[in-house]
Amino acid sequence: xxxxxxxxxxxxxxxxxxxxxxxxxxxxxxxxxxxxxxxxxxxxxxxxxxxxxxxxxxxxxxxxxxxxxxxxxxxxxxxxxxxxxxxxxxxxxxxxxxxxxxxxxxxxxxxxxxxxxxxxxxxxxxxxxxxxxxxxxxxxxxxxxxxxxxxxxxxxxxxxxxxxxxxxxxxxxxxxxxxxxxxxxxxxxxxxxxxxxxxxxxxxxxxxxxxxxxxxxxxxxxxxxxxxxxxxxxxxxxxxxxxxxxxxxxxxxxxxxxxxxxxxxxxxxxxxxxxxxxxxxxxxxxxxxxxxxxxxxxxxxxxxxxxxxxxxxxxxxxxxxxxxxxxxxxxxxxxxxxxxxxxxxxxxxxxxxxxxxxxxxxx
Ligand SMILES: Nc1ncnc2c1ncn2[C@@H]1O[C@H](COP(=O)(O)OP(=O)(O)OP(=O)(O)O)[C@@H](O)[C@H]1O
Numbered sequence: 001x002x003x004x005x006x007x008x009x010x011x012x013x014x015x016x017x018x019x020x021x022x023x024x025x026x027x028x029x030x031x032x033x034x035x036x037x038x039x040x041x042x043x044x045x046x047x048x049x050x051x052x053x054x055x056x057x058x059x060x061x062x063x064x065x066x067x068x069x070x071x072x073x074x075x076x077x078x079x080x081x082x083x084x085x086x087x088x089x090x091x092x093x094x095x096x097x098x099x100x101x102x103x104x105x106x107x108x109x110x111x112x113x114x115x116x117x118x119x120x121x122x123x124x125x126x127x128x129x130x131x132x133x134x135x136x137x138x139x140x141x142x143x144x145x146x147x148x149x150x151x152x153x154x155x156x157x158x159x160x161x162x163x164x165x166x167x168x169x170x171x172x173x174x175x176x177x178x179x180x181x182x183x184x185x186x187x188x189x190x191x192x193x194x195x196x197x198x199x200x201x202x203x204x205x206x207x208x209x210x211x212x213x214x215x216x217x218x219x220x221x222x223x224x225x226x227x228x229x230x231x232x233x234x235x236x237x238x239x240x241x242x243x244x245x246x247x248x249x250x251x252x253x254x255x256x257x258x259x260x261x262x263x264x265x266x267x268x269x270x271x272x273x274x275x276x277x278x279x280x281x282x283x284x285x286x287x288x289x290x291x292x293x294x295x296x297x298x299x300x301x302x303x304x305x306x307x308x309x310x311x312x313x314x315x316x317x318x319x320x321x322x323x324x325x326x327x328x329x330x331x332x333x334x335x336x337x338x339x340x341x342x343x344x345x346x347x348x349x350x351x352x353x354x355x356x357x358x359x360x361x362x363x
Contacts, residue, residue: 025082036295053238118168125164174205253329
């Protein structure tokens, strides 16, 4: 009944090729002097079966990046540069009807606030029937499609019969979020984007959704990209992480690289120390001073410099490039990357980067 990783790979696919590639992507809202770039020159690559987290504070461009992966950036937003490729094919250059076909069948998304995503006057079952009717080739019969949805409801730990007959008003917030996840998986997509899947939930439901997502990933092999501001959830769930700040990627790497003792962007360090979570006792919480800049009035140089205690003159004048080490851990910080380049001025007496044991680099 369930689709495995092997099922998902198309004949002729190179299993080592990335499922999704984002190449130098820029997404702008508006034109002219008042326009903002919510996503700017972002590149990343997600492999089949990964759980990939997009992290950052509110307003950093995570949701906009998530929408652009499915080609659904809301107007007046538009892709102003770069490319998104799914199984090697450009979705930005794809005809609209083809992209529409890809959504749902191959790419799916659970939106932030998905708890209000259902039609209040139809039962969940009727809404699922409508989806199945709109995709007649996905299952050999409607009964098979319905049985698969019931299986998904079991995986998200909900009683299928009751949910099928329910209206959304009869479900709690946590139940609605889990139904939304099941609906997003109904057509057996290869990749699902989840926007803040735990944010609006109470502590117990957050825990439950994290466990359910792990189980869905294990059982279905679906590739997951999730957007969150909670690094503790990332540590628990993700295999790789990209951290965004004011529209740009500031650090990306494996969970071990981001959360281990290795080098870190001062913003990531500050995020780790600042965000309380169900998974953290909260005892070490240190708020980050200041706020994400208005994208229409960005500071010169590094966008994080006004909030960073490590900032130097160079940071205030020149935007730092994203530099990778030998294993592809990418960091965009003049100070941190000076150590990476072996510059004596950036290394301490032990030859390690100056940030290595630092806590709370941000002021
Ligand atoms: N519909 C819109 N019209 C104009 N500007 C927008 C629109 N949506 C987003 N933006 C711009 O893009 C920026 C990033 O928004 P986005 O929702 O992607 O951030 P986010 O990191 O997902 O934050 P949040 O967690 O609050 O959703 C916003 O601060 C805003 O400047």
